[in-house]
Amino acid sequence: MTTTGTFTVKRGLADMLRGGVVMDVVNAEQAKIAEDAGAVSVMALERVPADIRRDGGVARMSDPVLIEGIIEAVTIPVMAKARIGHFAEAQVLQSLGVDFIDESEVLTPADEAYHIDKWPFAVPFVCGATNLGEALRRLSEGAAMIRSKGEAGTGNIVEAVRHLRSITGSIRAITQADPAELYGWAKELGAPIGLVQELHSTGQLPVPLFCAGGIATPADAALVMQLGAEAVFVGSGIFKSSDPKRMASAIVEATAHYQDPQHVAKVSRGLGEAMRGLEASQYGEHLADRGW
Amino acid sequence: MTGAGPSGPVIGILDLQGDVREHLAALRDIGCSDVRLVKRPADLVGLDGLILPGGESTTLSMLLESTGLFEAIAERVPPGSGSSPDAGALPALPVLGTCAGLVLVAREVQDGRPDQRTFGALDAVVRRNGYGRQVQSFEADVVLSAGAGTALPTVFIRAPMVLSVGPEVEVLAEHEGVPVLVRQGLILACAFHPELTPDRRVHRMFVDMCGTNRRVLPEPTPGVAADLLGASEAL
Numbered sequence: 001m002t003t004t005g006t007f008t009v010k011r012g013l014a015d016m017l018r019g020g021v022v023m024d025v026v027n028a029e030q031a032k033i034a035e036d037a038g039a040v041s042v043m044a045l046e047r048v049p050a051d052i053r054r055d056g057g058v059a060r061m062s063d064p065v066l067i068e069g070i071i072e073a074v075t076i077p078v079m080a081k082a083r084i085g086h087f088a089e090a091q092v093l094q095s096l097g098v099d100f101i102d103e104s105e106v107l108t109p110a111d112e113a114y115h116i117d118k119w120p121f122a123v124p125f126v127c128g129a130t131n132l133g134e135a136l137r138r139l140s141e142g143a144a145m146i147r148s149k150g151e152a153g154t155g156n157i158v159e160a161v162r163h164l165r166s167i168t169g170s171i172r173a174i175t176q177a178d179p180a181e182l183y184g185w186a187k188e189l190g191a192p193i194g195l196v197q198e199l200h201s202t203g204q205l206p207v208p209l210f211c212a213g214g215i216a217t218p219a220d221a222a223l224v225m226q227l228g229a230e231a232v233f234v235g236s237g238i239f240k241s242s243d244p245k246r247m248a249s250a251i252v253e254a255t256a257h258y259q260d261p262q263h264v265a266k267v268s269r270g271l272g273e274a275m276r277g278l279e280a281s282q283y284g285e286h287l288a289d290r291g292w
Numbered sequence: 293m294t295g296a297g298p299s300g301p302v303i304g305i306l307d308l309q310g311d312v313r314e315h316l317a318a319l320r321d322i323g324c325s326d327v328r329l330v331k332r333p334a335d336l337v338g339l340d341g342l343i344l345p346g347g348e349s350t351t352l353s354m355l356l357e358s359t360g361l362f363e364a365i366a367e368r369v370p371p372g373s374g375s376s377p378d379a380g381a382l383p384a385l386p387v388l389g390t391c392a393g394l395v396l397v398a399r400e401v402q403d404g405r406p407d408q409r410t411f412g413a414l415d416a417v418v419r420r421n422g423y424g425r426q427v428q429s430f431e432a433d434v435v436l437s438a439g440a441g442t443a444l445p446t447v448f449i450r451a452p453m454v455l456s457v458g459p460e461v462e463v464l465a466e467h468e469g470v471p472v473l474v475r476q477g478l479i480l481a482c483a484f485h486p487e488l489t490p491d492r493r494v495h496r497m498f499v500d501m502c503g504t505n506r507r508v509l510p511e512p513t514p515g516v517a518a519d520l521l522g523a524s525e526a527l
Contacts, residue, residue, distance in 0.1 A: 003430055
């Protein structure tokens with residue numbers, strides 16, 4: 001007797017991706033480059049976040065043709081993005097055979113109040129969070145992986161650092177809290193008491209915590225890994241750099257050897273230009289504010 | 293013999309990418325007190341066994357090459373059973389490969405990348421993602437062929453499928469007629485993830501293999517040459 005789509009199976013894939021780099025790609029050729037460079041997974045989308053940010057308009061799920069082309073091109077898991085709350089897009093992505101769905105603030109939200117109920121799906125979901133409350137709400141909806149949001153498409157690591165520090169700092173505080181105080185934490189975080197109590201006893205989220213939004217260099221990856229991320233998503237940072245192949249493998253190396261500064265130095269040499277990036281005052285809309 | 297206690301075998305876990313933490317927890321559960329994370333060739337010194345965890349085999353292959361670990365491990369994990377190394381060679385290292393780890397020890401890999409290298413220590417042909425994509429990933433109870441006991445709860449995640457095994461390979465468990473837990477000499481490998489379920493029988497079996505092997509073939513460090521000679525005579 002075999003059972004598919006269990007939470008153990010969904011969370012299991014997230015576990016397998018730990019210590020790796022998930023790379024945004026917009027076509028099969030980029031997907032091959034990412035796989036060759038050692039990506040653990042690719043995120044199939046029509047435009048990288050930097051271009052979505054520049055172009056404006058409504059950003060939606062990608063064309064199935066594009067996603068299928070990328071699934072065909074590589075042997076590693078393929079992720080794709082659905083709009084926040086757009087469960088019909090998620091149903092389509094699951095039917096295409098994607099391995100992970102990112103319910104993502106990078107796309108234009110479809111629902112102003114609710115995220116997708118992720119429990120009925122066989123495919124696992126990753127959701128973004130800027131703080132622990134958001135992370136626990138996404139877990140209560142069935143997410144199998146949490147990624148700190150950062151600010152996609154900016155190449156600026158400052159937001160990712162803030163969000164990671166916020167999440168890990170709250171986890172540390174809850175671990176030290178008196179059991180009676182956990183009810184206050186649940187209220188303050190807007191999160192289920194059961195998950196808060198579980199955090200209190202285990203000291204860690206029940207699913208892997210990855211980092212996204214603003215990673216543009218190998219040292220950025222080493223930074224967030226040391227701050228408690230278990231793997232990284234790199235969106236615009238690779239294919240908006242001057243030498244994507246080398247940048248991609250350098251970030252893979254730096255993520256695997258994040259505790260070894262000499263190794264990070266070695267792979268950082270002569271990479272050409274990282275993506276140009278945006279300073280905080282130039283962002284325009286903060287995509288991280290999307291999600292509830 | 294079990295792995296418990298300070299005199300138990302020293303187990304390394306390849307720590308380049310994948311679910312290292314779950315293997316670490318599994319080893320702690322069964323009382324392994326000396327577990328080391330392996331990131332570079334020097335970390336192999338003094339190990340009595342090595343776990344190749346689940347992860348992405350393409351990523352692991354690349355990182356094994358760039359760290360020099362591929363050659364260093366290959367030296368200790370010769371093709372075939374690895375149970376009778378040449379005189380003067382380093383003693384063979386018992387290996388547990390789970391999922392991606394099974395791919396890494398197999399003689400032949402189908403649907404892998406053309407440049408994907410494996411240690412080839414296990415006489416088996418495996419197909420990457422042979423059970424399908426993530427939505428086909430599953431849990432199942434499998435029956436162990438030897439030693440019986442209760443069924444083993446297992447988790448298969450984009451798992452490799454064993455298509456065929458050579459005559460020297462012992463099939464320890466099958467699922468729907470397909471080998472899922474196999475052993476050849478010092479190599480133990482499975483298509484599923486024993487580290488993701490609370491049942492510790494696979495890890496225990498591996499640690500016992502490591503303990504037995506260590507008594508037969510101690511690590512030849514310069515300071516213990518006499519011990520090594522003594523052990524050789526015991527053979």
